[in-house]
Amino acid sequence: MQVDYLIIGQGISGTWLSYYLLKEGKSVLVIDDAQTNTPSRIAAGIINPVTGRRHVTVWMAETILPFALDAYSQIGQQLGIPAISQKTITDFFPSAQMRLSFLQRAEEDNTYVRMPQDESVFQEQFHYELGYGQVMPAYTVHLETLLPAWRKHLLSQQSLLEEKFNLSQLQIKNDAVQYNHIHASRIIFCDGASSAQSVYFNRLPFAPNKGEALTLEIPDLSPNYIYKKGLMLTPLATPGQWWIGSNYAWEFENDEPTEAFRSQATTLLKNWLKVPYRIHQHLSGIRPATLERRPFVGMHPLYPSVGILNGMGTKGCSLAPYFAYQLACLLEHDEPVYPEASLSRFERILSR
Numbered sequence: 624m625q626v627d628y629l630i631i632g633q634g635i636s637g638t639w640l641s642y643y644l645l646k647e648g649k650s651v652l653v654i655d656d657a658q659t660n661t662p663s664r665i666a667a668g669i670i671n672p673v674t675g676r677r678h679v680t681v682w683m684a685e686t687i688l689p690f691a692l693d694a695y696s697q698i699g700q701q702l703g704i705p706a707i708s709q710k711t712i713t714d715f716f717p718s719a720q721m722r723l724s725f726l727q728r729a730e731e732d733n734t735y736v737r738m739p740q741d742e743s744v745f746q747e748q749f750h751y752e753l754g755y756g757q758v759m760p761a762y763t764v765h766l767e768t769l770l771p772a773w774r775k776h777l778l779s780q781q782s783l784l785e786e787k788f789n790l791s792q793l794q795i796k797n798d799a800v801q802y803n804h805i806h807a808s809r810i811i812f813c814d815g816a817s818s819a820q821s822v823y824f825n826r827l828p829f830a831p832n833k834g835e836a837l838t839l840e841i842p843d844l845s846p847n848y849i850y851k852k853g854l855m856l857t858p859l860a861t862p863g864q865w866w867i868g869s870n871y872a873w874e875f876e877n878d879e880p881t882e883a884f885r886s887q888a889t890t891l892l893k894n895w896l897k898v899p900y901r902i903h904q905h906l907s908g909i910r911p912a913t914l915e916r917r918p919f920v921g922m923h924p925l926y927p928s929v930g931i932l933n934g935m936g937t938k939g940c941s942l943a944p945y946f947a948y949q950l951a952c953l954l955e956h957d958e959p960v961y962p963e964a965s966l967s968r969f970e971r972i973l974s975r
């Protein structure tokens with residue numbers, strides 16, 4: 624079998640890279656082993672335009688956010704599914720100090736952050752004493768429908784192989800690669816935290832980070848909002864289904880759910896929610912985060928047929944469409960990747 628591109632992984636990165644390469648008229652084969660606990664399969668899909676306790680606007684917001692909105696709308700149209708929804712984040716203040724800090728931020732720059740007219744609106748649904756602020760527009764990507772729908776599309780074109788990719792079977796030639804019976808011009812790794820162990824990319828400053836979430840059934844809550852109080856309570860695509868998370872563990876023994884997170888989330892829910900809820904699942908996974916909090920996008924300096932699209936960290940939903948597009952433009956039109964994300968910044972480390 625001969626293809627232009629072999630892509631390893633069909634998380635959000637592999638999904639977008641295959642989308643843009645197919646749009647370029649290229650042939651792709653995606654190999655994905657369908658693990659159930661990967662970040663793309665357990666994430667809430669939130670695109671939040673601000674970050675941190677100070678509600679600072681996210682990196683490259685003016686470029687990346689409109690690009691993502693347009694990209695998800697287009698792929699949704701192609702697949703006949705809603706892939707993205709606009710939401711408002713209702714940020715309940717956990718302390719008087721946080722209220723003050725939010726007010727200051729809204730006065731400095733109200734592009735995404737503002738105070739509501741009436742802070743009593745959610746009194747039937749939540750316990751809160753210190754009021755709330757609003758972040759808008761935010762979005763949720765419907766990962767739980769988008770990823771299977773794209774997989775089905777790839778399968779229908781014989782462009783997806785559901786199996787574990789075994790690096791020891793890969794042969795790298797001058798301007799091509801071979802994997803068992805598959806011959807490809809290039810191979811691109813979109814395999815998330817696995818790349819941190821790969822012989823090609825283990826020198827990159829990955830900083831894998833574990834996160835957990837619970838899924839819930841809550842019939843009596845408006846899905847137009849994401850509710851935040853330490854954790855984010857987020858509507859999923861199926862009506863009445865919700866997701867609450869997450870934590871950020873830099874040190875962990877395995878990728879299993881922990882009692883500590885379950886206890887943190889259930890205590891919060893008990894003290895916060897006034898409406899009935901039922902817990903379904905406890906999920907956990909390892910984010911492919913990086914020390915500099917910037918993605919890794921490009922081709923290996925020593926192996927020009929081997930590339931990577933990775934390092935999406937906590938923001939895969941907003942970063943993956945734009946940087947997949949940039950990688951496709953590099954591969955097909957020799958256009959440079961944005962310097963802060965380009966793999967060429969690690970040329971020396973990877974050439975050793």
Ligand SMILES: Cc1cc2nc3c(=O)[nH]c(=O)nc-3n(C[C@H](O)[C@H](O)[C@H](O)COP(=O)(O)OP(=O)(O)OC[C@H]3O[C@@H](n4cnc5c(N)ncnc54)[C@H](O)[C@@H]3O)c2cc1C
Pocket residue numbers: 631632633634635636637654655656657658661662663664665666667668669670786787788789813814815816817833834835836868869907908909910911932933934935936937938939940941
């Ligand atoms: C609890 C949690 C909540 C999150 N919430 C959000 C959020 O709300 N918004 C947001 O933007 N981001 C969120 N993130 C981060 C986001 O999920 C990641 O940035 C993103 O999913 C990374 O996508 P990826 O495709 O690069 O990697 P992955 O999701 O890890 O995908 C890698 C794919 O490669 C496959 N694979 C790996 N190795 C092999 C192999 N050897 N053979 C075959 N297949 C292989 C895996 O099965 C997987 O499908 C969250 C993460 C976690 C853990």
